[in-house]
């Protein structure tokens with residue numbers, strides 16, 4: 001793999017928080033940075049410092065991270081970007097990709113893509129004032145891939161540090177395949193550095209994508225790395241020994257960490273199950289593993305099931 005190629009851990013809200021990112025980086029090499037899940041948008045007046053816990057520098061010393069904001073009010077965005085700058089951050093990312101209906105119906109995330117004039121007026125206000133770099137993570141559109149295609153040339157006028165594109169529409173949520181042709185068209189319509197994101201789940205898929213998009217240098221991987229935490233190391237050709245043990249240590253440390261942080265077994269198991277939605281693929285047959293994990297209602301049962309999974313393979 002070319003030296004300058006970089007892999008970025010995608011934000012997966014509910015999973016890739018600072019505890020996860022720290023332990024993941026300790027156990028699984030290959031990623032050079034991560035994008036944090038978005039900070040819940042609050043107005044400046046109701047902002048509480050605890051919302052920054054996930055991106056406090058002391059909680060992020062293992063893997064460099066870029067914080068992400070979902071705000072669409074320029075003043076609120078600038079306020080929070082200012083706080084992030086005070087914390088030492090040099091970049092903030094604007095989320096224009098979230099497909100969740102609760103978000104899109106408020107014209108946030110990918111729900112803003114059908115309104116290019118609102119995006120441009122936000123940038124007109126934010127870009128001259130912001131003291132740090134600004135990047136964008138987006139989808140091809142909300143209803144139609146022409147939304148981003150028409151917007152991209154207009155984004156050329158702003159000094160964005162990069163644009164991360166997940167090749168799906170917001171209305172698709174996570175259904176269907178990533179639209180590689182749609183991504184290819186976007187590449188031709190922007191002067192900005194473009195990061196590829198979407199369905200990198202194997203080394204083979206990554207190699208295909210690299211051949212198809214030789215100008216892309218930065219790649220973002222989310223669910224593929226949760227299903228196979230060794231994917232980034234394999235892509236980078238790094239040697240990994242005793243995968244089973246490595247994964248078990250990671251799991252056990254994450255479990256202990258959440259057992260301390262979260263209030264009660266329901267929260268703890270709920271949090272671990274969010275990871276298992278993806279990690280089940282590592283323990284085929286995937287559906288059977290998921291059924292076993294999903295059914296666990298007590299810590300004891302969960303621990304027994306996990307032990308048996310790790311001892312089988």
Ligand SMILES: Cc1cc2nc3c(=O)[nH]c(=O)nc-3n(C[C@H](O)[C@H](O)[C@H](O)COP(=O)(O)O)c2cc1C
Nearest residue numbers: 010011012013037038137166198199200221222223
């Ligand atoms: C449960 C879940 C939560 C996500 N949270 C975020 C988020 O907070 N910010 C964001 O930009 N993308 C978020 N994403 C999107 C991912 O970062 C990524 O763009 C998407 O999963 C496609 O990449 P992948 O196929 O490599 O996973 C989320 C995705 C999922 C499934």
